[in-house]
Amino acid sequence: MKKRTLAVSAILIASLTLSACEKSAPKISDEEVLTLLGEKVAFSKDDMPLSISKRTEECARMISGLDTNVYKDMSKEMLGSFKTACRKDFQKIISDPQRNTVGLKLEDMENAKFSEQITRVRVESLEKAKTAEIANAKARKEKAAAEKLAKNQEVIAAARQKGKLLETALEPHLAELKEKCAEWKLISGISQFSPYACYKNYEDSLRKQAQNVIDQISKLEAKPESIVDPSLPYFGIADPEAMGEELRNVENEVAAMKEEIEIHKH
Structure with missing residues (x-):
């Protein structure tokens, strides 16, 4: 019984130690995420909302380890090359004070929880961009009809x-x-x-x-x-x-x- 108690205690201590070592996700709002990582779609109007690109999302999930199973058949050299390219892109972004308004660091981009937030914000931003484009298309059509009339x-x-x-x-x-x-x-x-x-x-x-x-x-x-x-x-x-x-x-x-x-x- 004593041995079992000691084993459970050891597991609990190890779990607490691991949790303590895991860095918590950066405190950043969805809007701030969009400001940091969002960009205008090519040829879009100035009033179109920002959206996060698929590459940005994939990079975040790759370096945070969320999609390990997706890349398990990729060689270490190739995976390492992709991760390095992603980190370079993120480093350039977080070095821009106009975009990085919350002072994020490169290691924050490797946080799994933050990567999940990026994925969610991307889905929402694309939906908003789609809605805005539909509204703009409708407005353009109405304007053209009014001008023709x-x-x-x-x-x-x-x-x-x-x-x-x-x-x-x-x-x-x-x-x-x-x-x-x-x-x-x-x-x-x-x-x-x-x-x-x-x-x-x-x-x-x-x-x-x-x-x-x-x-x-x-x-x-x-x-x-x-x-x-x-x-x-x-x-x-x-x-x-x-x-x-x-x-x-x-x-x-x-x-x-x-x-x-x-x-x-x-």
């Missing part, structure tokens, strides 16, 4: 303004054109070879085209979710500028004939 509204507003100008100018244009064409026929004495705008089919075509344009404009609508541009009507001869050009052509021909008559008088 505003552009479409601007285009439609311009078309409506042009349509109103057409409605206002149509009858005065035809009345003035009729007067100029009558003057042309009176001076020329012939109805053949008159300017295009003086033919009856011009007025018919113009009225038909104008009505078609006005009808199409009345149906224009800027839809928030539409990726298609507004289907703007083709004005053609009903374009106010084209109408003005036709009137000027008739006026120029009338003026030319008057000038020729004056020349012949002298």
Whole structure:
């Protein structure tokens, strides 16, 4: 019985001694871990949260001995080479006072509990980064949709303004054109070879085209979710500028004939 008691005591003492030798994990918050080891994902925006890379996590687990079974078939030389590379990376990080705000040392990176914390923080940071990216993608999509909607509204507003100008100018244009064409026929004495705008089919075509344009404009609508541009009507001869050009052509021909008559008088 006495021997058994001594054996138990020896085991207990050995256990306590081992526990005393084991260094406790550094007192560091998850946020501080992220500040220390986190980095921006390549090509990410400035407002994206930090995340811990897979290599950083693997290095921490390797040098802390958490993943011994994973590397058991690796030669000591190769494993040693990997561990050295990891320690060099960590040494560079902890030497940066802007990142190492809690004064960690290289040996702290070999603590198993701390490595487990790094793994947990990495999982959480990746989840936050994913959530942020989804939110950013949604914001970008909404911004693009809003910009397209505003552009479409601007285009439609311009078309409506042009349509109103057409409605206002149509009858005065035809009345003035009729007067100029009558003057042309009176001076020329012939109805053949008159300017295009003086033919009856011009007025018919113009009225038909104008009505078609006005009808199409009345149906224009800027839809928030539409990726298609507004289907703007083709004005053609009903374009106010084209109408003005036709009137000027008739006026120029009338003026030319008057000038020729004056020349012949002298």
